[in-house]
Amino acid sequence: MGLEQETEMTREETDALLSRHETGVLSLASDDDPYAIPISYGYDADERQFYMRLVSTPDSKKREFLSGSPTVRLVVYEEAGRTYRSVVVSGVLDPIARDEITPEHVEQYGDAKRPLFEIWGDARKDLDIQLYVLRPETISGRRIELDRDQ
Template sequence: MPTNSEVEMSSTEVDAHLSRHETGVLALARDDAPYAIPISYGYDADERALYLRLVSTPDSEKRGFLASTPRARVVVYEDEDDEYASVVGVGTLERVDVDELTPETIAQYGETQRPLFEIWADDKPDLDIELYRFAPQELTGRRVVVERDEA
């Protein structure tokens, strides 16, 4: 019978996990209503911040949630063989004005995958691409290893 061994990740392991991945799930909440979407991100381990490019349409649910400056969670996970690992960040998103971009922050957004416009039913001029920085107040990680009996 398999047993699970669960350990909390160190800060260094959390940074390594976020640095080697580029996709996760962003969850927002407003007035007891949840909203979760897949995202692509760039990660700066020195700042412990994720950089996101979020695409929305004028009347989208996403834009409504983002406008309310909700609390946010980002989850980045992997499931390989007999090991599962996840990192969860909790905090608020900070919208970044294009006028405030520096060469360093532009490099962080360069790590994110480009949004695939082909998946949108609306015309490209109707899409709004906004830049966000997520520097979570809480950032934790866990790793679970399944140990199988050799019987």
């Protein structure tokens, strides 16, 4: 069994990975209670910001965890052959009020694919659809190359 070689990804490599994917896992926490959900996002590599449209029901756990401007982590990863890459983003998730939406926001949310994980049994009128922007405090990426003998 060969050894793995782990290296830190450059800014260009992390931006490339984040730009070619549209889904990840968003993790939130309240005290000692963690909550993680699969999400779809749009990524602006120039501004290094993420745009998300999150949907919740009135009494959902998601809505509870999204109240205010929570500190979050977003994980995006891929595996190709013997190479595994992951990017972890930490920052604050800010809601964008409908009356504050700019043409630039519309363009960015247009790049965010329709959430692939939206399956709702509730009536549409009971759903809260909120736009968010994630302005990262940190973005770090790792690449692991497996030894060819594995």
